[in-house]
Amino acid sequence: MIKRNKFRFNDSDENMRGFIKIDSCFLNNSSVSLTIPKDSIDLAYIELENFLKPGDSLKIFLKWTVKIPFIFSRFGHIKNHYEITQWYPKIPVYDKNGWHPYPYLEIGEFYYEFGNYDVRITLPQEYIVGCTGELISPESEICFLDSIANKPYHRLNFYSASNDNKTLHYKINNVHDFAWVANKDYHVLKKYYYYPNSADSVTMWMLILPENWKKWQYKIDVIKNSIELYSEICGKYPYSSVTVANGKINAGGGMEYPALSIVSSDRSDFRTDVAIAHEVGHNWFYGILGFNERKEAWMDEGLNSWAERKLVMKYYAEESRIKFHNILDTDYYSISDLFLFYQIGNGRSRASNLLTKYYSNMDYFVYTYTKPAKGFLLLEKYFGEDDFLLSMNNFYDTWKFQHPQPKDLKQSFEDNLGENLNWFFEDYIGSDKILDYSINYLESNNDNQNFSTLIKIKNTGKLFTPVPLHLFNEKNISILDTLIFPRQKYFEISLKTKQKPKYAILDPNRITIDKNFSNNSSSTFRMQFFNFWEIDIKRNNIPIILLPYPYYDYTNGFQVGVAMLNAYLPPGKHEFILKRAYGFKSKKFLGFAHYKNKIYFNRKNDFEYGFWTDHTSDKVKYKIATTLKMHKPYWSNYSHSVKFDFQYVNIFPDNQMDKKYWDYGIYKNSHISYKFSKKHSLNNITAKISYKHSMITQSLVPEDWLNKIFIETKFSHRISKVQQINFRFFVGSFIRQPREIPKQEYYYANGDLDADFNDIYIFDRSGETWSSPMNNWYINSGVTLKGFQGLAGKLGGFSFSTKYSFTPIFAFFDIGDVIDNKSDKIKLLYDVGLGLNIGGFNINLPLYLNDPNDSFPKLTNWNGLKKRWMLEFNLTKAISFLNN
Numbered sequence: 097m098i099k100r101n102k103f104r105f106n107d108s109d110e111n112m113r114g115f116i117k118i119d120s121c122f123l124n125n126s127s128v129s130l131t132i133p134k135d136s137i138d139l140a141y142i143e144l145e146n147f148l149k150p151g152d153s154l155k156i157f158l159k160w161t162v163k164i165p166f167i168f169s170r171f172g173h174i175k176n177h178y179e180i181t182q183w184y185p186k187i188p189v190y191d192k193n194g195w196h197p198y199p200y201l202e203i204g205e206f207y208y209e210f211g212n213y214d215v216r217i218t219l220p221q222e223y224i225v226g227c228t229g230e231l232i233s234p235e236s237e238i239c240f241l242d243s244i245a246n247k248p249y250h251r252l253n254f255y256s257a258s259n260d261n262k263t264l265h266y267k268i269n270n271v272h273d274f275a276w277v278a279n280k281d282y283h284v285l286k287k288y289y290y291y292p293n294s295a296d297s298v299t300m301w302m303l304i305l306p307e308n309w310k311k312w313q314y315k316i317d318v319i320k321n322s323i324e325l326y327s328e329i330c331g332k333y334p335y336s337s338v339t340v341a342n343g344k345i346n347a348g349g350g351m352e353y354p355a356l357s358i359v360s361s362d363r364s365d366f367r368t369d370v371a372i373a374h375e376v377g378h379n380w381f382y383g384i385l386g387f388n389e390r391k392e393a394w395m396d397e398g399l400n401s402w403a404e405r406k407l408v409m410k411y412y413a414e415e416s417r418i419k420f421h422n423i424l425d426t427d428y429y430s431i432s433d434l435f436l437f438y439q440i441g442n443g444r445s446r447a448s449n450l451l452t453k454y455y456s457n458m459d460y461f462v463y464t465y466t467k468p469a470k471g472f473l474l475l476e477k478y479f480g481e482d483d484f485l486l487s488m489n490n491f492y493d494t495w496k497f498q499h500p501q502p503k504d505l506k507q508s509f510e511d512n513l514g515e516n517l518n519w520f521f522e523d524y525i526g527s528d529k530i531l532d533y534s535i536n537y538l539e540s541n542n543d544n545q546n547f548s549t550l551i552k553i554k555n556t557g558k559l560f561t562p563v564p565l566h567l568f569n570e571k572n573i574s575i576l577d578t579l580i581f582p583r584q585k586y587f588e589i590s591l592k593t594k595q596k597p598k599y600a601i602l603d604p605n606r607i608t609i610d611k612n613f614s615n616n617s618s619s620t621f622r623m624q625f626f627n628f629w630e631i632d633i634k635r636n637n638i639p640i641i642l643l644p645y646p647y648y649d650y651t652n653g654f655q656v657g658v659a660m661l662n663a664y665l666p667p668g669k670h671e672f673i674l675k676r677a678y679g680f681k682s683k684k685f686l687g688f689a690h691y692k693n694k695i696y697f698n699r700k701n702d703f704e705y706g707f708w709t710d711h712t713s714d715k716v717k718y719k720i721a722t723t724l725k726m727h728k729p730y731w732s733n734y735s736h737s738v739k740f741d742f743q744y745v746n747i748f749p750d751n752q753m754d755k756k757y758w759d760y761g762i763y764k765n766s767h768i769s770y771k772f773s774k775k776h777s778l779n780n781i782t783a784k785i786s787y788k789h790s791m792i793t794q795s796l797v798p799e800d801w802l803n804k805i806f807i808e809t810k811f812s813h814r815i816s817k818v819q820q821i822n823f824r825f826f827v828g829s830f831i832r833q834p835r836e837i838p839k840q841e842y843y844y845a846n847g848d849l850d851a852d853f854n855d856i857y858i859f860d861r862s863g864e865t866w867s868s869p870m871n872n873w874y875i876n877s878g879v880t881l882k883g884f885q886g887l888a889g890k891l892g893g894f895s896f897s898t899k900y901s902f903t904p905i906f907a908f909f910d911i912g913d914v915i916d917n918k919s920d921k922i923k924l925l926y927d928v929g930l931g932l933n934i935g936g937f938n939i940n941l942p943l944y945l946n947d948p949n950d951s952f953p954k955l956t957n958w959n960g961l962k963k964r965w966m967l968e969f970n971l972t973k974a975i976s977f978l979n980n
Contacts, residue, residue, distance in 0.1 A: 112165060113165050114164050115163050116162050122156070122157040122158075123155070138199035140185075178278040179275075179358055180276050181353060183275075191499060201390075205393075205396065210386060211270075213229055215229060217263070217264045219261060219278060221261065224280065226278075227276040228268055228271060228273065228353055228354050229274065230268060230335075233265045244284050246285055272383070275358075277343060282305065283303070285300075285304065289320050299338075305361065311361070311365060318376075319338060321407060321411050325403065325410060326379070330492040331492045331496070335354070340358075340359060340375070343358035345358050349367075350372070351375065352375045352378030353383075354383045366415045366416065374401070374404045385497075385499075385500060388499065394464045394525060398448065408428065435458060435461065435462050436463075437609075439458065439459065442694075445530055446459055446528050447528050448468050467609060470607060470608070475509075477607065479513050487509055491505060491508040491512070523560070524609075530559055531561060533602050533610055534602075535617065536553065536554050537551065537618075538597075543592065549590065551565070551600055553602070555582060556585075560581075560582065564605065565602055578591070601616055643659055650864070651682060651713055652712060653682065654681070655686060670693050671691070671692045672691040673688070674689050675688040682712075686712050686713070705720070714861075715745060716748075719744075722741065723737060723738070723739045734774045734775075736772045736773070738768070740766075742764075742767075743765040746761075747760040748760060753863075754868065756870075758840050758849075764793075767786065769784060769785065769786035770784070770785050771783070780810075781810065781812075782810045784807070785807050788803070790802050800834035804841065809826075818901075824880070825897075826896075826897075828878065828893055830890075833890070837890050843893030844886070845887040846879070847875035847876065848875055849875075850875065850877075870885060874940055881926075882927050882966055883927050883929070883948065884949065890916055891917040891920065895912025897909070897911075899931075905933075908940065910927050924946075929943045930943060936969055937970075941956075945964070
């Protein structure tokens, strides 16, 4: 849980935690001891004296004690609400590959053997229980549940509050797990699902928390729809009852167990229905088929997500639309698919059959749920719904209750569909290969009152799949919709239509996992005016957007203009934006342009370059930047990158910047930096070394140059939920100084001045408002002593800072100095203070400075505090704060 940045258990008190303790173990009536491996507290082994031969059997008797924890994940309680799952010792699956003992994980399900369960639960009389098994006795409990079912208030005094207990007897056969829930205040719904043309039925139960009765009272029909659809695509539900319990699960929106699903309530009405359907559907995919989700989560989650999408399309076609006035109109899964397209488009393509521990939280979702689900939809479209569902039915009938493996699914599909499916199981599922189709050529000719259209298609990737192809006429109406399978890099196809096509689009509805949809149309660009938000996220070309551009900064005042940019979702390789505006204060036209492109060497490395130009009333800036990023695999905790950029900056002589801190002139700057980071959920460390070479040209002064270098190291440690400590060390110097160092390059005691104009959120460099960097704005770069405003050195600077946070208040201490080249003296300066964190803002209040260079005393009084307070802004934390 800690590795995935979930600290509920780590931050808890000892009395909130639980355990399972084996009290005794008997093997064929003989007491035996358990062997616990050194690397796990979840697993134990029984050492047999003799081999257990095929056909032999033995009996194991276990006595154990369970302490029920607070619900940190799936198992536990919150006050009088109980979710009793993973509550008993389990024997893992033994197959031809051996034993499969897996410890508990925050994500990923479990792999246990099918068995028959006979369970008795003793608890206080007033509790209502939902369970994996069928209630056998007592008869009084059966009557009680029937009496309160389908009524908004169930307190009928059938059981009066007392200290008496009841014992409930449950049975169920052929399941691989057993779970139950209990709550005194559950509302109970009960209905029956009757199979068409059959006497068979399923009892449907829904247990609803009181606060959700109004929202959930009609949701038992979701269970009915799920049984109906999953029975069609797989086969009949084999158990007599199914229960959905409204719970307080802390490991996602829902969790499945045989015949019992637990679904949380912190979702929209539609998304709650989808969660119920998904968890009920797991009775087939995972429950009855018994996949090994620890090794092949894509079989379970992928097939179930495919079926979930079919259910939504059948029962929720309108509810699944996401609409916002006339701005947005798309479907639920198009939005969720964007996460997959974003990862693939940014060089993060992964196979879907990796072990669970090798996925980040996002990757686990997109590569075990979304990517396989889209793949099975593509298979269904390619072979036709009837043939594909017949194949799925045959697979289910053959392998239910038998733990099928991926090769069994592949062999079954190939036998039933009559085609080699290596392209799907080995390339689509089993690799990180990229698909990138593009239309390179389209030409139509009249052919005996019909039109013959030649289309040339290229795939720059190594993954080949079927792909839909649509032809459109000049009125943007589809005149042909077909499915093709380009099996080589260069592919040609000739199609006949009665109307002349104007353009063609590959996969307009994005059912494939194409890396770059912007090249899937023979008509590459389209212009949109002032409607940035009306981008059709499924249109497969690049829209050029024009929209109004209002802006404000201190130097130029209010600005109004036009911005032009290319935009498509997810973002592609080539991105640009052009802005032109008029500043009413400076009375000048201002401009900005930016182009960025990313090149992927492989899944681990990418290279990004870009061009910037910025024209304002104060300066002209041109910049070329490149970045080589070496991505860490998820299971590693380090990363490193190298950046290089070249900038040309011309600060005009008549600029309005504060002359105390800024020198005009032409600066040709080259930067190269290396950054290393090692991250852990509790401890993070980063180290950065940066070198800057600058050629300086000023009027009446010969061209000169400087070399500047700094090293920065940061370390943070999370102590508890509300406590964290941070350390930072910085040292910087000039390797070679010019005759006159530009003032903006000095080492200022309270942070760098952003001499390269990279921090866009600092609007005022005139020194006339509080948001000037040398007033009350704290920039976390450079020396960063708090409160020593304006103090500067020309030779170098260093500092050591520490901050202890006890949210939302923090205390800080900084020590260091800026070194002046006139005296070469080092005098230690330090500050002590308190701060307040509000969202992404830190308000720093230096309370004591040992040697201030202002007129106020060392110990800050009210007037001194008004001058020395500093505001810090962290955009990442601000976004996180708003999302929460």
